[in-house]
Amino acid sequence: MDLFIINRYTDANEDNDVVSRETLHLQRLKQKIEERKKNYKNHTITPDTITLKEQGPSQDHKINNEISNENQDVPDEQDKTETNIEDTTVYNKSKVDKPINEFKVLGSTDFEKKIQVERVLPYWLSHAYRISKNLQTLTCVVEDQDWLHSTLKATVASEGVTHLFPVQEQVIPFILKEHKQPEPFRPHDICVSAPTGSGKTLSFVLPIIQILMNPLGHHIRALIVLPVQELAAQIAKVFKKYCTNTGLRVALLCGSAPLQKEQQQLMRYTQTLGWICETDIIVCTAGRLVEHLHNTEGFSLKHLKFLVIDEADRIMDNIQNDWLYHLEKHIQVEMQMSKTPHINWSTISSQKSPIHKLLFSATLSPDPELLEQWGLFQPKLFSVTPINDTTNKNIIKKYSTPDELHEHYVVCSAEEKPLIFYNFFANLKWDKTLCFTNSSQSAHRLTALLNIWGSGKLRVAELSAALDRASRELVLRKFKQSEIDVIISTDALARGIDIPECDHVISYDPPRNIKTYIHRVGRTGRAGRKGTAVTIVINNQVHMFKEIIQSSGNNNIQQMVIQREVIDSLLENYESAIFETKRLINEETHIKVKKSIELKRGPKSKPRKRKHNENKSINRQQTL
Numbered sequence: 175m176d177l178f179i180i181n182r183y184t185d186a187n188e189d190n191d192v193v194s195r196e197t198l199h200l201q202r203l204k205q206k207i208e209e210r211k212k213n214y215k216n217h218t219i220t221p222d223t224i225t226l227k228e229q230g231p232s233q234d235h236k237i238n239n240e241i242s243n244e245n246q247d248v249p250d251e252q253d254k255t256e257t258n259i260e261d262t263t264v265y266n267k268s269k270v271d272k273p274i275n276e277f278k279v280l281g282s283t284d285f286e287k288k289i290q291v292e293r294v295l296p297y298w299l300s301h302a303y304r305i306s307k308n309l310q311t312l313t314c315v316v317e318d319q320d321w322l323h324s325t326l327k328a329t330v331a332s333e334g335v336t337h338l339f340p341v342q343e344q345v346i347p348f349i350l351k352e353h354k355q356p357e358p359f360r361p362h363d364i365c366v367s368a369p370t371g372s373g374k375t376l377s378f379v380l381p382i383i384q385i386l387m388n389p390l391g392h393h394i395r396a397l398i399v400l401p402v403q404e405l406a407a408q409i410a411k412v413f414k415k416y417c418t419n420t421g422l423r424v425a426l427l428c429g430s431a432p433l434q435k436e437q438q439q440l441m442r443y444t445q446t447l448g449w450i451c452e453t454d455i456i457v458c459t460a461g462r463l464v465e466h467l468h469n470t471e472g473f474s475l476k477h478l479k480f481l482v483i484d485e486a487d488r489i490m491d492n493i494q495n496d497w498l499y500h501l502e503k504h505i506q507v508e509m510q511m512s513k514t515p516h517i518n519w520s521t522i523s524s525q526k527s528p529i530h531k532l533l534f535s536a537t538l539s540p541d542p543e544l545l546e547q548w549g550l551f552q553p554k555l556f557s558v559t560p561i562n563d564t565t566n567k568n569i570i571k572k573y574s575t576p577d578e579l580h581e582h583y584v585v586c587s588a589e590e591k592p593l594i595f596y597n598f599f600a601n602l603k604w605d606k607t608l609c610f611t612n613s614s615q616s617a618h619r620l621t622a623l624l625n626i627w628g629s630g631k632l633r634v635a636e637l638s639a640a641l642d643r644a645s646r647e648l649v650l651r652k653f654k655q656s657e658i659d660v661i662i663s664t665d666a667l668a669r670g671i672d673i674p675e676c677d678h679v680i681s682y683d684p685p686r687n688i689k690t691y692i693h694r695v696g697r698t699g700r701a702g703r704k705g706t707a708v709t710i711v712i713n714n715q716v717h718m719f720k721e722i723i724q725s726s727g728n729n730n731i732q733q734m735v736i737q738r739e740v741i742d743s744l745l746e747n748y749e750s751a752i753f754e755t756k757r758l759i760n761e762e763t764h765i766k767v768k769k770s771i772e773l774k775r776g777p778k779s780k781p782r783k784r785k786h787n788e789n790k791s792i793n794r795q796q797t798l
């Protein structure tokens with residue numbers, strides 16, 4: 175109240191007046207507070223009154239004074255307060271029936287709990303075509319399928335495939351049916367999410383070949399884009415195999431050969447016709463595709479019918495050279511150039527048919543925002559996992575591993591890690607094993623250690639980005655031919671690579687995310703074969719690893735316990751093997767450093783031959 179006392183030099187009567195006015199004012203305020211309390215109890219208080227209530231009686235006074243001061247027409251202070259109280263009461267009365275949440279109170283301190291917006295997926299994502307995971311009881315006999323061309327049936331049989339896998343059984347007839355529709359109808363684009371090793375490759379290879387087979391001339395009509403060279407080479411090999419007797423040609427553009435050589439394989443120049451295409455199906459890496467779009471003369475996608483993106487989520491994460499933008503731009507420019515001013519039947523019928531987009535991956539997230547960038551036309555999703563958006567969010571994230579895969583993890587200390595690792599080979603006698611580390615240096619060290627420790631009995635090879643492509647292919651070939659027992663690799667080999675002979679996968683370093691985990695363990699347990707995957711986890715990594723696994727909704731992983739005595743039994747040669755490995759690595763580093771210094775210095779200058787000047791030497795002798 176002191177704040178509102180204005181000291182004036184007046185007589186005693188005037189002072190009494192002020193006191194009585196204040197008392198009256200106080201009474202009215204109390205009355206007002208009582209009134210508000212009543213209102214509050216009845217739940218009919220307006221938001222304005224709530225604000226006033228929160229600020230307490232002294233604030234009320236202040237606010238009322240402020241309001242009244244603004245009112246120029248009010249003659250004296252007493253009247254002012256009276257009017258204010260009445261005004262407020264009238265105001266409150268007028269709003270008394272309105273619900274409390276009708277107005278937003280700015281600056282109000284009680285926060286309303288926000289209603290969480292439920293994620294609603296587009297219909298095509300929430301209502302996927304379900305694919306079975308069961309590769310043990312197959313019912314789709316290849317020979318009985320009328321929709322498959324006899325030439326293809328013959329090749330499929332020659333590859334030893336008698337039954338189609340569930341993903342193939344669903345996706346192949348769907349694509350074929352979509353392309354049977356007459357011209358104005360456009361095929362639905364598709365996304366396929368099925369476990370590793372479930373046969374996704376054949377589910378796009380077979381329908382594409384069947385639709386394009388026996389061409390009249392060669393044009394690029396199918397483009398298959400992959401994230402890495404090895405994968406592109408693998409898919410091109412499958413296409414080449416199944417294109418036998420179909421008149422189709424396949425080209426691999428992935429940077430394994432020089433650009434010029436790839437261009438020769440792709441286009442040919444003739445005096446009469448200009449540039450002629452030599453291929454029908456291109457299997458490429460995204461980066462190399464952009465190079466050809468910009469540098470290869472005559473490279474035309476006017477006739478492109480299929481665009482397949484394998485390992486689509488990986489390509490989405492890392493759009494190499496902005497390839498999709500360049501591809502679409504190239505197609506747009508070509509379409510504009512081919513437009514004629516006259517519209518007649520021949521120009522309409524010769525117009526380019528839309529490109530059918532097919533996306534495949536074992537870890538394709540049904541994220542509408544990510545999928546949006548592909549510009550899919552009325553897409554359909556084929557998925558193994560149920561995607562029911564409204565009930566359980568975890569289900570949306572779920573990735574599936576093959577039923578035949580046994581997943582384990584081992585917890586140990588950092589010191590025990592190499593011993594635990596070696597136990598799988600020394601005691602459990604594992605061969606045909608693929609091991610993953612998180613860096614190429616780590617892969618190199620581990621390879622050296624195992625080779626020394628196993629003293630030649632265990633055949634171990636390294637496979638990382640540090641090696642050139644020819645060496646990597648050689649390692650894979652030797653592994654397939656059982657000339658190598660263990661491959662130590664980085665994640666370069668984690669995705670898509672098909673090694674049917676691989677029985678075990680060991681993650682020496684735990685994977686950094688769930689997708690890497692799914693693809694690593696997916697190198698075994700493929701095509702219905704049994705496989706075992708083990709992840710070695712250091713004590714302080716257990717929490718992180720479990721979180722990664724849970725994010726996929728995977729409950730199949732089990733802890734493996736290795737007895738202390740088993741580890742102790744391996745200690746005998748351990749020290750010496752570690753010592754020898756360190757020595758070897760140091761020696762290698764020393765050689766590398768020496769080489770790089772030599773390279774920096776440039777070629778050694780040849781020692782100049784001195785010309786013997788007889789006169790000079792004679793003179794020098796004289797002076798000496």
Ligand SMILES: Nc1ncnc2c1ncn2[C@@H]1O[C@H](COP(=O)(O)OP(=O)(O)OP(=O)(O)O)[C@@H](O)[C@H]1O
Pocket residue numbers: 334335336337338339342368369370371372373374375376535536669670671672674696700701
């Ligand atoms: N119908 C079939 N019968 C027998 N084997 C098959 C059949 N279809 C595919 N395979 C074999 O299964 C293996 C895995 O197939 P594929 O590479 O297509 O799997 P994927 O689903 O693409 O796996 P990833 O996601 O790891 O790339 C291959 O060796 C392939 O030859």
